[in-house]
Amino acid sequence: MKTIALKEQLNRYFMFAVLLFSFLFSTATATAQTAPFVKNVVLVHGAFADGSGYRGLYDILTKKGYNVTVVQNPLSSLADDVRVTNLALDKQDGPTILVGHSWGGTVITEAGNHPKVAALVYIAALQPDNGENSVQWLQTAPPAPENGVLTPDDKGIVYYDKAKFHAGFAGDLPKEQTDFMFASQGAFVAQGFGTPITKAAWRDKPSYGIVATEDKSIEPSIERAMYKRSNTKITEIKGSHVVFISQPKAVAAVIIKASQDVAKK
Template identity: 35%
Template sequence: MSSASPTVVLVHGAFADAASWLGVIDELQRAGVSVVAVANPLRGLAADAAYVASRIAQISGPVVLVGHSYAGAVITVAGTVGNVVGLVYVAAYAPAEGESLGALQDRFPPTALADHLQRWSCPVGGGETATELSVTPEAFGEIVAGDVSPAVARVLAATQRPLAASVFTEAPTTAAWRTRPSWVLVAGADRAINPQVVRFGAERAGATTIEVDGASHAVAVSRPATVADVIREAVGSAR
């Protein structure tokens, strides 16, 4: 518990960028909450978590750390920074130490996402290349943003940022949810991450769980007020 008002740090997931938080940011700012949306590199779990952790460490005062989708794994690692006082998982993974996202997903039936991924090659230095993934534009609305207008879904598909394929085999070395209070929002109609995966992580973490019936994976875009309410609850608890 801190007397200072926490800063909310938002971390976007795969196939998105920080603009995916626009509606949530507006809701939080109008409520007087200090908020920062960082650019998640999407290059690898350890590297992404180290980058986010470095940003958090340079913020004065307590931080409530929020992750969507793949960024749940990122905040699970980065959330061990000393000034993090709460974690919010938005339709997100919450892996344990030594548990890759692939291993976590394999506990439950797969979603349709895997059948609609495109593979790209990208340079990683030294003449080497790596594989990155994006969602096929024609399937993006159905799989990721089913409760978003078709026009907005097309924009989201066109602006998506690919994710390094290696993140699905890379395992976290720590799990911040073991020592930080956590909140988990489950998007009931999520077709990118099986909602059972999210519920499992919430139960294991002893998190406060909020179910949003009919919400797609893009719940931060389609239901920003609902997402902001969960974040404000975490902020209020940390004050």
């Protein structure tokens, strides 16, 4: 009888422990899910990869309740890219996190003055100041051997060299994937790299910057220098220039952090 009573008592303790754990877990989960965050995210791509590269990041963020818009830049000029980014921002129903990769960093530096932009996130991106252009920063360190110097063709368009695209742009992705990315790159008008910023939004908006430590397109030291100059909150992630494709969870974490930080203010 004593053995049966002891078993019943142990069973009651076990059931109590299970119920307590379930309660604590559900409470913690509910707290995490209801933590305030800015739900709108606008993603701006760079010069040699179109918006489809953001698919992995889109999937992660939308599953967490974010409203994500991907801009397709015409790449015809800084003004044109800023214009289409502003059109995407106009559609948002409230505060928005504006994200830019590579050349997209220059775009969001100008477009980030939009009143709906609550914070900026730079992914291995250019971040010029007032009166500065992109090429100034690209020239502050020698190009990686895998990349080389990009030169415009006779029509003033810059295309990434096919022989260098995989190693120089996206070395941590399968070559079959980068072959498609090369084939789908846009026609980037080189003049954009020389167009200066008129008003740098990072001077007035909270900024977060991702350094891709294995970047061969923009030297990581250039990214660090720009971000430190602007007091941008820096996160270093091991990855190629397209770290948002190879490491989407790590990049999403920075965007989520930005969305939560500005929601608290």
